[in-house]
Amino acid sequence: MAKSLGIFVTNPDNFRHVEGIVKAAKAKGSNVKVFFTWDATHNAKKEAGFEALCNLADDVSICVDSYKNMGYDINDIPAGLDEKKMGTQAQHGIIIEDYDCYLSL
Amino acid sequence: MKILNIYRSEPDATTKKLVEIVTRDRESVEFDLNVDAPDYDKLVDEIFAADKTICWW
Amino acid sequence: MEYNKVCLMYRKKDSTVDGMRSALGLAVENMYAYGAVLDDVEMDKLNELNIESIEMLRDMEGDIFATSKGNQELNDLTPITIEELGEKLRDMTHIIPYGVIG
Numbered sequence: 142m143a144k145s146l147g148i149f150v151t152n153p154d155n156f157r158h159v160e161g162i163v164k165a166a167k168a169k170g171s172n173v174k175v176f177f178t179w180d181a182t183h184n185a186k187k188e189a190g191f192e193a194l195c196n197l198a199d200d201v202s203i204c205v206d207s208y209k210n211m212g213y214d215i216n217d218i219p220a221g222l223d224e225k226k227m228g229t230q231a232q233h234g235i236i237i238e239d240y241d242c243y244l245s246l
Numbered sequence: 247m248k249i250l251n252i253y254r255s256e257p258d259a260t261t262k263k264l265v266e267i268v269t270r271d272r273e274s275v276e277f278d279l280n281v282d283a284p285d286y287d288k289l290v291d292e293i294f295a296a297d298k299t300i301c302w303w
Numbered sequence: 304m305e306y307n308k309v310c311l312m313y314r315k316k317d318s319t320v321d322g323m324r325s326a327l328g329l330a331v332e333n334m335y336a337y338g339a340v341l342d343d344v345e346m347d348k349l350n351e352l353n354i355e356s357i358e359m360l361r362d363m364e365g366d367i368f369a370t371s372k373g374n375q376e377l378n379d380l381t382p383i384t385i386e387e388l389g390e391k392l393r394d395m396t397h398i399i400p401y402g403v404i405g
Contacts, residue, residue: 144294151318151325151402152303155254158279161286164294169290179321179402206323230328237307237334237397242293245301245399246254255404260341260385267389269396291337302397303314 145172147236148183148244155246156188162244163198174200174240176232182208185219202228203210249274250296252296254303261302266299286300308335309397312388314343315405320353322401323367327356330363337395339388340369340380341405347376 146166150159157211159175166173177184184204185191195201205227209215218227237243249272251265265274275296277289293299309329313319319340329336338360340346346369349357357380359365368388369380382389392398 146290146293149399151322151399152254154403158254158284158286161284162290165286165290166341168287169294171290171294178325179308179314215329230330232328234332234334237309237329238332242296242299243397244252244293244299245326245401254383260343261400263385264389264392267386268392270393297396298396301400302401303402303404 143169143171144241146174146242146244147157147240148246149233149236150175150177150184150246151179152246155178156184158246159184159214160190160194163194167197169204173198174236176202176204176228178204178230178233180211181205182211182213185222186213191219193222201242202226202231202232204220204228204230247272247297248295250257250277250299251275251300252277252279252301254279254301257302280289306333306335307396308394309399309400310337310339310392310395311399312339312341313401314341315348315402316344317405318402319344319346320349323356324354325401326365326367327360330360330365333379336363336365338367339383340367340371340374341385342371344374346374346378354378355367
């Protein structure tokens with residue numbers, strides 16, 4: 142059984158790496174959770190592959206406070222997410238506590 | 247303890263100093279993400295094999 | 304039970320305060336959480352809310368360090384050298400170089 146992987150994204154310029162690592166991890170049967178914070182929340186609106194990432198990974202969420210700080214309307218939920226996935230920093234805590242492997246990007 | 251150091255950009259003096267101290271007397275491997283086409287399959291294998299992964303700036 | 308020990312490091316001004324919020328978020332999840340502002344960042348004076356956040360973090364046995372004298376003095380951050388930070392990182396379960404270099 143593949144290990145599970147949690148990814149904490151803080152760098153808005155790393156989306157291609159997020160995509161590449163999630164694809165590779167899913168191909169190995171891993172359970173993958175991704176959480177985007179601060180200006181990396183731009184990825185949810187500006188990256189064409191974001192919705193596909195949400196479909197591929199087991200759990201994708203973003204920090205709603207960061208999203209608001211980046212100038213977005215919190216009711217404008219990015220494609221691929223729902224209201225429950227507009228999360229808090231507790232999502233980062235879950236990645237650290239509950240996943241076998243941790244990666245920040 | 248096996249540490250995987252991933253680099254998103256060319257490590258500068260600060261990063262090098264921190265890596266040197268963190269990995270002292272420990273097994274460590276490096277992976278350069280700062281290339282055109284990283285081998286993500288290999289990277290995921292290395293993440294799974296490491297006790298700790300640090301993805302530097 | 305072994306508690307997680309997490310250190311986030313900041314090298315860009317406009318993500319430093321958010322990175323501190325991330326540290327506080329982990330502290331309330333029962334982790335030892337630390338932040339370190341490195342030399343690259345020249346901080347503004349923190350507002351009352353952010354100062355309170357640091358006080359809360361310290362109450363939960365976390366801390367915010369700074370390597371530059373300017374940031375230490377302006378915002379009452381705990382002094383640390385890069386060598387001391389490196390030694391502290393050896394004891395962390397999770398090391399997070401946050402965001403980008405400014």
